[in-house]
Amino acid sequence: MTRLMPGTPAPALDVATAAGPWSLAAQTPASFTVIVVYRGLHCPVCKGFLTEVNRLVPEFAAVGANVIAVSMDGADRAEKAVADWGLDALTVGYGLTEDQARAWSLYLTTAIKDTETPVFAEPGLFLVDAKGHLYLINIASMPFARPDMASLPAKITMAMTNNYPARGTRA
Secondary structure (H helix, E strand, C coil): CCCCCCCCECCCCEEEECCEEEEHHHCCCCCEEEEEECCCCCCHHHHHHHHHHHHHHHHHHHCCCEEEEECCCCHHHHHHHHHHHCCCCCEEEECCCHHHHHHCCCCEEECCCCCCCCEEECCEEEEEECCCEEEEEEECCCCCCCCCHHHHHHHHHHHHHCCCCCCCCCC
16 A cells, blocks of 8 residues: 655546546646545445535635545446435545555455445545645545544635645655
8 A cells, every 4th residue: 555645746536527527637726625535325424524525615615625525436326425415516526446546545445235335445535735745634444533624624724824834744
């Protein structure tokens, strides 16, 4: 597994969305691209978390941040999550591959229920700055260890206002 380091270039990320292809390399945020990796449609914790992220999309936009949620689900499951969970403001990407998940240092899990994707990525949260470098890396091995997303827009403002550098850059 690759160990990502803050301050280094983010791995490539290209996924499909309902609106068409999405590429990290094509993003031009004023502050950050926020990448939320979720387990998939089968995850009730993800539903609650992404519902909160969806509510916060305007706050992220106000601080110059683009937001995408990504999973290893296929198009049908991603579209069902968008519809069933009411994700009307959030861009939802799908089709994350095992190789991509490994490049992002995500933990992978093999399904234990028929409702789960056969292999899926555990949660991750990444802030990628406007130059394409990793700023914040938060990776979990369980669905219930999630950061407080409601406080993140204010933290982005603080970081941008104070020119706060990426931390944790010493291996």
